[in-house]
Amino acid sequence: MLLQFRWGLLDCHDLREYIDVYFMFQRGMRFSINVFEETRGYILEVYGVHFELPDLGPIGANGLANPRDFLIPVAWYEDRQVPGGYTVINKYQGKLFAAKQDVSPFNVVAWHGNYTPYKYDLKNFMVINAVAFDHADPSIFTVLTAKSLRPGVAIADFVIFPPRWGVADKTFRPPYYHRNCMSEFMGLIKGHYEAKEGGFLPGGGSLHSTMTPHGPDNDCFEKASKAKLEPERVAEGTMAFMFESSLSMAVTKWGLKTCNCLDENYYKCWEPLKSHFTPNSRNPTGFN
Numbered sequence: 001m002l003l004q005f006r007w008g009l010l011d012c013h014d015l016r017e018y019i020d021v022y023f024m025f026q027r028g029m030r031f032s033i034n035v036f037e038e039t040r041g042y043i044l045e046v047y048g049v050h051f052e053l054p055d056l057g058p059i060g061a062n063g064l065a066n067p068r069d070f071l072i073p074v075a076w077y078e079d080r081q082v083p084g085g086y087t088v089i090n091k092y093q094g095k096l097f098a099a100k101q102d103v104s105p106f107n108v109v110a111w112h113g114n115y116t117p118y119k120y121d122l123k124n125f126m127v128i129n130a131v132a133f134d135h136a137d138p139s140i141f142t143v144l145t146a147k148s149l150r151p152g153v154a155i156a157d158f159v160i161f162p163p164r165w166g167v168a169d170k171t172f173r174p175p176y177y178h179r180n181c182m183s184e185f186m187g188l189i190k191g192h193y194e195a196k197e198g199g200f201l202p203g204g205g206s207l208h209s210t211m212t213p214h215g216p217d218n219d220c221f222e223k224a225s226k227a228k229l230e231p232e233r234v235a236e237g238t239m240a241f242m243f244e245s246s247l248s249m250a251v252t253k254w255g256l257k258t259c260n261c262l263d264e265n266y267y268k269c270w271e272p273l274k275s276h277f278t279p280n281s282r283n284p285t286g287f288n
Contacts, residue, residue: 020122020189020239022143022158024051026115030088030105040203042187044243046156051144054157059128065143069124072116077109122239127164133171148246153181159242161194166234173234174224177215182244184208191238195220196269206266207249217269 025031056063081102088099120143128140138159146155166173175195186193187205195216200206208214216224256262 022120022122023117024119024144025117026050029117031117042189042205042241042243044156044158046146049146049148049155051146051156051158054139054142054145063126063128064140065120065125070118070120072118075110078104078106080104122160122162125160125162127162129164129166130168130171133169135168135171135176138175150246153246155245155247157182157242157244159244161235161238161240161242163233163235163238165231167231169229171229172224173227173229174216174220177213179208179211179213181210182246183210183249184214185243185245185249187241187243189239189241191235191240193238193240194235199263199266199269204261207251210248215270218272219269221273 053065085100085102086105088101088105090097125143130136141159141161142157143160144158148155185205185207188200188202190202193200
């Protein structure tokens with residue numbers, strides 16, 4: 001959850017200070033969101049399983065999101081009342097219900113166990129990348145995963161695309177054109193997304209459903225195809241992320257109609273792309 005938060009055991013005062021921080025609330029925990037100006041954020045709700053660190057496999061013991069960088073709150077509570085009381089909102093069977101009470105819902109002075117909320121600063125992510133040629137699988141950018149019963153296929157992955165170096169030779173460096181078995185919801189926290197610098201603004205999002213082809217827009221393709229392949233800083237000043245799921249995602253009526261923010265011309269960013277297929281060409285470098 002990428003917003004300013006205040007809940008029973010941790011107080012985050014300034015949204016701007018926490019713009020690159022990921023907050024996780026466990027099931028059943030009460031929290032409040034206090035904002036002081038126009039604010040945008042992204043929330044992902046996962047059912048039935050918990051987020052955990054991905055298996056590192058050949059990477060070994062260290063890399064990606066390291067356990068030492070996840071923070072849990074210190075003990076804190078409040079014993080107070082406010083004019084008008086408190087409204088507690090609960091979700092049940094996909095619907096929201098509200099109840100009023102006089103005392104603060106954050107008046108618990110002790111608990112037992114290790115079931116806690118936590119936060120993680122995305123700037124601490126240790127990026128793994130290709131340093132010779134070609135692309136590594138995008139799963140190298142996974143911060144947390146909610147596993148399914150099928151190994152390698154997640155209910156949800158939380159993936160980020162942070163600032164990093166691009167050094168691959170003989171390679172089209174931006175995210176390649178592809179389609180896969182996962183639904184991909186992309187969001188932008190700040191900056192300009194490398195594969196679509198125009199029209200994809202912070203607070204916006206895109207959804208590419210299962211097996212839907214997608215990739216960089218025409219401007220990105222042309223720029224990267226002609227660029228000199230030397231070490232370059234990628235996504236500087238930017239933080240993009242992806243919620244990836246093996247399940248299908250549906251857009252609400254509010255998202256399609258009510259909000260009046262749907263980009264009806266999104267598909268046009270690919271229309272200028274031209275075919276560069278050369279069936280009689282040869283590859284003298286030896287790279288396939």
